[in-house]
Amino acid sequence: MIETSYLYTEIFEQPAVLADLLSNEWAAVSNLAQAIQAKNIKHIVIAARGTSDNAGRYAQYLLGAKNGMVVTLSAPSLFSIYDAPPSFDNCLVLGISQSGQSPDIVGVLEEAQKQGQLTAAITNSTSSPLAQAADFVIDIHAGPEKAVAATKSYTNSLVSIAMLSEALAGLDEPSAELMRLPDAVSKTLELSSPISEIAHRYRFMKHCVVIGRGFNYATAFEMALKMKELTYTIVEPYSSADFLHGPFAVVEQGFPMILLAPNGKMNQSMLELAQRLKENQADTLILSDVAELLELATIPVQLPAELPEWLSPITTILAGQMLGMYLAHIKGFDVDEPRGLNKVTKTE
C-alpha cells in the first residue's frame, strides 16, 4: 500500500506545511532581509548538498533575477578537506540543510563566523549544529520528515527563499501570489492519478535526461535526484542551453527526455528544443501549461496554470516527486528507505 508510506504522506501534506511556513516565519525572514540590507550585502554564498543544493540553485536564479544578488553555490570541500577557505568579503553565508547535521556544511558557516561575516541557516531543525553556527535561522516548518527522499523539506526550503526574495524587495508581508501557493500545490497534487498511470510506461526505462531552465533549472536537478534515489534510474539534469553544448549527441530515436516547461520566459528556448527532439524522434514527456509545447510531446502532462514563472518551481517539482514515487512502487522498491542511503548523510 503506497498510501501508507511516509513518502506518500509527506508528499500530500505539502499544502499544510507550506501554509504553516507562510503564517509563522515571515518575521524571521524579514529580520534576515534587514540584516542583509543594513550591511549592503550583494553577494550570497550558499553551502548545501543534495536536495538542499537544488534549493540553493533556485536561490541563485531567484535572488539574482529579482534582487540583483550574485549567488555562489560553494564548494564545501574547500573548507573541509583543503582547509584553504576563500575570504567572504561582505557576503552572507547561507547554509541549507533539512537536518542541519552535515559537518562540511556546518564547517562553511563556522569559517564565515570566524571571518566576522553574516551567517544564516535554512533548516528543519532549529537545535542543529547548523542552526547554532548561524546568526539568523529560518525554520522551514516541514515537521518530521521520515522518508529518506526529501520532498516537503525541499518545497518549504524553496518557499523560504521566495519569502526572503519578497522581504528583500521591501514587502511588509507575503504577497498575494505567495499566499496562493498552498492552493496551487493542492491543485497540482491532483495530477496524482494521471501520473500514477503514466508511470507504468517507464517501468523498463534505464536512463533519461530532464531539462529545465532558468527558475526551473533547480527543478530539473531535483526531479533527477528523486528519480535516482527512488527508482535507481540514471537521470541526468540539464538546462536546454547546456544540453545543446555537447550532450545533445546522446539523443537517438526513442531516447527518453523529460521537459519541465511551465509558462514563462523560457518558452521560446523550450519550443526550439522540443521541435528538435521531435525531429530526432526522441520520446518526450513534457510538463507544461503551454499548448504549443504540449502538442510536441509524446506524453503531455498539463500543469495547472496557477502561478507566475518565478513560483512555478514549487509546483512543478510535485510532478517529479509523484512520478518518482509511483515508478519506484511499480518497480517493487521500498519508497521510504531506498537501498544504500540514510536520512542523514554526514560527509566530511
Place this chain on the structure above:
Amino acid sequence: MIETSYLYTEIFEQPAVLADLLSNEWAAVSNLAQAIQAKNIKHIVIAARGTSDNAGRYAQYLLGAKNGMVVTLSAPSLFSIYDAPPSFDNCLVLGISQSGQSPDIVGVLEEAQKQGQLTAAITNSTSSPLAQAADFVIDIHAGPEKAVAATKSYTNSLVSIAMLSEALAGLDEPSAELMRLPDAVSKTLELSSPISEIAHRYRFMKHCVVIGRGFNYATAFEMALKMKELTYTIVEPYSSADFLHGPFAVVEQGFPMILLAPNGKMNQSMLELAQRLKENQADTLILSDVAELLELATIPVQLPAELPEWLSPITTILAGQMLGMYLAHIKGFDVDEPRGLNKVTKTE
C-alpha cells in the same frame, strides 16, 4: 583510421600547444593578476558553457584553495533571458570560451562593462566578440581546433587558470612544477595503448557514473561530457560527497563506475567510496597513482605520478579524452563530428 582524425591529432598535440602557452602568455596573465590585485578583488564571476564551464569549475577550486577567491559559476540566462542582471560589486567577470562566439557569454561581459567592472576573457580567438568585450584577454594558444569535441582547448584553458593562480600568488614566472606540465602530459598520453585495449570492454555499456572530487571535480564533469559527446553513452559526473547524498541508490551488482583519483587530499574519501562500491559489487574503473586505491578496482589504470594534486586535472582528463575517442571508434561513430552537434553552439 583513427590516427588521421582531427580528434586524435589534437589530443596528441597537447604537449606542444601547452608548451606554447607557457612560453607566450605569462605577461598577459601577470597583467590581469595585477589588475585584480590593484582593485583588491576577491570575487570572480565566471561565464561559460559546456567544456569551458568545466574549466570554470577548476578555477572555482584552484583560485579558492590557493588564492582565497570566491568564484561563482554564473547563470548566463539571468542576463540573456530574464534581463535582470545581478550587480557585480567589485568582481572580476571572466568569460571562458574557445570560439568566443556564444551570445549569452558575451552578454554577461557586456553587462559587467556597463556596470564598470573588470572583465577578462580566456579564449582561443583574440578577435572574437568575447575578446572584444574584455579588458584583458588571455590567448590559450591552442591553435585551430577542428574536432567538435574540445580537448586541447580544455587543457590549455586549465593551464591558463593555473598560470593565473601563480601570478596572483606573486610569482614572477611560471613555477618549475608548471614547466613540468608538457612532459607530464606526454607521459600520460603513453597510456594510449592500454586505454585503447580497455575501451573494448565498454562497447555495450549504456550508462555510467564518473566520480571526482576537489580539484578533480572538474575532471569528472569534463570526462563525462567527452564520453557523452563522443560515445553517446549516458555518463553522469559526481563528487564522492554528493554521490552519497542520494544518487548512491543507483548502485547495483555490476553497475559501472569510473573513479578519478590522483594522489592527494581526497585519498581517504575516495578509498571509502571505493570500498563501499566493492562491497556493493559495482564494476569500477579506477584511474590513480595510489596503490591502495588501484587494488580495489575491477579495472585499475595506473596514472604516472608526476604532478602535485592541484595540477593533476590537466593530466587526468587525458585518460578521459582517450577513452572517449577509442570507445567512439570501436562503436563506429565519427569522432570528429558527433551527431547533432556543431563546433560553435550559439545559445541565447
